[in-house]
Amino acid sequence: MARMLGNTEHAFDSAKSQFWVVDANGLITDKRENIDPDALPFARNTNEAGRQGLREGSSLVEVVRQVRPDVLLGLSGVGGLFSKEVLEALKGSTSAKPAIFAMSNPTKNAECTPEEAFSIVGDNIIFASGSPFRDVDLGNGQIGHSNQGNNMYLFPGLAAYITEDEVLKGMIFPPISKIRDITKEVAAAVVKEAVEEDLAEGYRDIDARELQKICQNEEEVLEYVENSMWSPEYPTLVYKRG
Template identity: 30%
Template sequence: MDHLWQFNFQGLSFTLKERQQLGIYGLQPPYVRTQEEQMEICKTFIERLELPLTKFVYLMDLHDTDEKLFYRLVSENVEAYMPIIYTPTVGLACQKSSQIFAKPRGLYITSNDVGHIYDVLKNWLVPSNRIICVTDGERILGLGDLGANGMGIPVGKLALYTALAGVNPEISLPITLDVGTNNKELRDDPSYVGLVRPRMTGQEYDDFIDEFMEAVVKCFGQHTLIQFEDFGNHNAFRLLHKYRERYCTFNDDIQGTASVVVSGLLACTRLTGKKLSENVFLFLGAGEAAIGTADLTVKAMEREGLGLDEARGRIWMVDIDGLLALDRPEGGVDGYKQVYAKKHEPVKDFAAIVNDVKPSVLIGASAASGAFTPDILKAMATFNERPIIFALSNPTPKAECTAEQAYTNTEGRAIFASGSPFGTVVLGDKTYQPGQGNNAYIFPGVGLGIILSGIFHVNEQVFLIASDTVANNVSDEDLAVGRVYPPLSNIKECSIQIACNILEYAYAEGKSDNT
């Protein structure tokens, strides 16, 4: 029955001769459809579906039944379908995952598998994986702990590796590490498909992740790229620093997010006429995305000639306890936040902080919907001729402000970007097409470059290369309509250029194991 597996992945496009040779003649209707015909039928059907979640379910079913058609449909219609299979719709799909579960995708490794993770990995049918995307489901987008329901994230990420960078899907493996969930609502849901137990923590958790990493290398080889996704803040940085010199790995929430934000900031310099290092940055949020972005921004400013301390001094941060200030009485400042803490009196009111710091760049990574209020946006317009407003939280309902709010409250002078897509905004006689700072501009090209070059240790220079590449793909026409990212329709070209630039870097610096 092996022919039935092939049958699932080409659908009605098998010719009569192929059907006879494969022994599937009679298992399909007699009509032979070209892939072009099938694509038009799919697009027509999707357009008739009203709900994004219904469109998601349809596309995932297509992925299961006709993989070639799925990838061609997505890769040739990125702007239409990426928001469905990725942000923002994937967030809702994860929330509803147990209810819409129809067919397993990827590999589930649970805390019950301690001591046997290698055996679980061997159950994956393809033995030559080069990219693994893994989550433990603790911090899915801005939605929190979704446990085993987070599988949609690695599945969606790896689908984009293929659609946007041409990576063979056979070498990719989505994995969810189900170590339980602290989401009581999920544990009480009779339809929940994951382990019904609180999260594994402490040394027990660390030993579990250690075993997983070692098992991956034993099963698939040392050069397997392991991409971490949506781990909790308290684990994300710790695991990245623990493993980055021992394995081929990166954390997309930290490094991929940083790279795409810095690419947008670099493009902004063409509109403001200021170097990156001439800005003052204020972050709302001090989690993994914010810290990663701040760290890469510092490296970019160092490249322009600033010293490390001077570069860090231009970055201010606010977390749930207020401004990161030295010796603040509530919340403290520890871990990776410490380098951005300022000698300043503790302040909790965000609007007061904005008016005090007078930033030129406001970056939201807080999942605090509406935190960039009209008064704050108006204040930004008084400090700056072209205020930079990046409302990056996902999904869309978590954004710190909308595109329309940013333009309206700054007299149309804001340079705006968001994490989830916003539509065209018309203000007077001006039409704005805001850009989306989507990690999909970065990770497919970075992953492809790592695989092709044989880079083993993924350093920050790789992500600066990706930032430069994306920024260089922003045209004057894009900037004229307020877009600081290339159109999503150009994302495949960006991915290939990123991979090529990483290859050049790897060979020039002796970082490649493929020489």
């Protein structure tokens, strides 16, 4: 987030101010004793928290009620942490389409399920989880998308390959059926950048000079990448009993 804002100290402070971090002992402020060094940059100033009606150790539901966040991000490893009370509080979000990210694995440790999120907060939310869940039937032909935000998807390039229609439906990643096509596009972009920065050494029977020529044509570099991709296709093996 800080890099998107300019990667300066001011940008970091601005990005940091968007987070209200709650752990097992409640809201983390600068009054916390023996604070985890990783959490220290996100510790809220006590006076600032007070202006929000909060204090050191305020509960998750108190923070959600007072802050009215746009995004509820769960990294706790505690199944069911986003209780009915917490999800009810999120209905007061300042966002018209709040996001709920229940990222803990395995499934039993997810902070909530998509069914709970959609049924309590409402249809107009974005839901993602670390574990796989089925989409939710909202009725009237509407689907509540359960986006799986695992590490297969978390690499650069994906945002360019999701359509506006998919975004409007609440999807934050392209469908898995497109993964090979997207991988090809991302790989082609990496190849072109490597050639541009004079880092490419070629591959197999294609040397660096020929790779430069290939990269001058978009279709050729995509074809080159596709031909270099491994396809998990196996012949059918038939065993006959002797």
